[in-house]
Amino acid sequence: MSTVLETPVPRPARVATGPTLIATAVPGGRLLGRLAAVLSAHPVQTLAVRTDPAGRAIIEITVAEAHRARIRGKLLRMVDVLDVVDATDV
Numbered sequence: 001m002s003t004v005l006e007t008p009v010p011r012p013a014r015v016a017t018g019p020t021l022i023a024t025a026v027p028g029g030r031l032l033g034r035l036a037a038v039l040s041a042h043p044v045q046t047l048a049v050r051t052d053p054a055g056r057a058i059i060e061i062t063v064a065e066a067h068r069a070r071i072r073g074k075l076l077r078m079v080d081v082l083d084v085v086d087a088t089d090v
Contacts, residue, residue, distance in 0.1 A: 018045055020062045020087035021072055025080045027057040035059065038074045042067045056082070
């Protein structure tokens with residue numbers, strides 16, 4: 001026996017409130033898996049991955065201020081990541 005809800009309950013939209021880090025990386029088959037492993041221990045508010053015309057992966061990550069420096073350091077240690085900057089510096 002199953003229960004059917006009459007109307008789905010909408011979730012409130014989350015608004016990213018922390019600083020955004022922008023990382024440039026070499027795109028590859030395992031990039032998303034490595035990102036997931038690095039970011040899994042931290043509260044990430046938003047994550048967006050796209051490629052630019054030059055073929056590089058651009059990763060935008062919004063995080064809590066308390067975790068920004070630690071996540072930036074971890075991203076810089078990744079083999080695929082070329083650079084990490086704060087969005088306010090761009």
